[in-house]
Amino acid sequence: METVSQAPVMLVTGGSRGIGAATARLAAAQGYDVAISFVSNKAAALAVAADVEAAGRRALPICADSADPEQVAQLFAAIDQKFGRIDVLVNNAAVLARQSRLEDLGFDRMQRIFAVNAIGPILCAQQAAKRMSYRHNGPGGSVINLSSASARLGSPGEYVDYAASKGALETFTIGFAKEVARDGIRVNCIRPGHIYTEMHASGGEPGRVDRVKESIPMGRGGRPEEVASAILWLASTEASFVTGTFLDVTGGK
Numbered sequence: 001m002e003t004v005s006q007a008p009v010m011l012v013t014g015g016s017r018g019i020g021a022a023t024a025r026l027a028a029a030q031g032y033d034v035a036i037s038f039v040s041n042k043a044a045a046l047a048v049a050a051d052v053e054a055a056g057r058r059a060l061p062i063c064a065d066s067a068d069p070e071q072v073a074q075l076f077a078a079i080d081q082k083f084g085r086i087d088v089l090v091n092n093a094a095v096l097a098r099q100s101r102l103e104d105l106g107f108d109r110m111q112r113i114f115a116v117n118a119i120g121p122i123l124c125a126q127q128a129a130k131r132m133s134y135r136h137n138g139p140g141g142s143v144i145n146l147s148s149a150s151a152r153l154g155s156p157g158e159y160v161d162y163a164a165s166k167g168a169l170e171t172f173t174i175g176f177a178k179e180v181a182r183d184g185i186r187v188n189c190i191r192p193g194h195i196y197t198e199m200h201a202s203g204g205e206p207g208r209v210d211r212v213k214e215s216i217p218m219g220r221g222g223r224p225e226e227v228a229s230a231i232l233w234l235a236s237t238e239a240s241f242v243t244g245t246f247l248d249v250t251g252g253k
Contacts, residue, residue: 013037024048035079039093067116067123075127090146091121091125099158113165143176144190145170150166151191173189188244188247195209
């Protein structure tokens with residue numbers, strides 16, 4: 001094992017694009033060493049890692065499917081090896097499938113969406129708790145789950161399965177926050193609204209944010225960096241008495 005990192009270490013799952021990439025870059029700018037997991041786009045992950053290193057911090061890009069418990073264990077083992085610590089887990093990795101009514105949703109799609117969006121964050125939190133918790137002689141830490149305004153709104157006619165998976169993540173946030181509150185771990189959740197990311201293309205409508213922006217009270221979509229700022233605040237000591245909390249970054253919707 002290398003010497004323990006002197007800087008705090010943040011893991012951002014799904015860190016190669018969108019909100020995850022913006023979070024990794026902002027974390028580096030604020031003094032974190034950063035691990036990012038990705039599933040398919042290695043070039044994008046390496047580009048984010050290069051940005052982290054350009055900011056003077058250490059980076060660790062790792063290919064790991066957060067829905068696979070063995071890959072999650074290997075991801076955390078790699079963080080142990082490289083940094084010797086983990087201070088913040090950002091459960092950002094998520095998948096979205098094409099807009100569809102419930103009648104037309106396939107079973108494989110439902111399983112994959114719940115595996116990545118609901119079970120994946122639980123698997124990652126489990127590994128993080130074993131390292132952060134006072135019960136395991138850890139120093140404490142922070143977990144930030146990325147939900148979606150769809151958990152409140154339901155996404156009818158578009159992706160109720162995605163919305164339901166995020167609802168599961170929110171309930172997990174509540175229970176886990178209470179379970180580890182005295183173990184030095186704060187657990188919070190952010191609900192982004194309509195943010196300009198590549199994810200909308202996965203739903204079959206790359207221009208979705210522009211289509212719906214007039215329904216947003218602020219009249220515009222959000223930027224990934226605006227969500228990243230909220231994540232970094234929740235991770236910081238400025239949020240030291242904040243746990244089990246939901247922060248909407250939605251422009252008022």
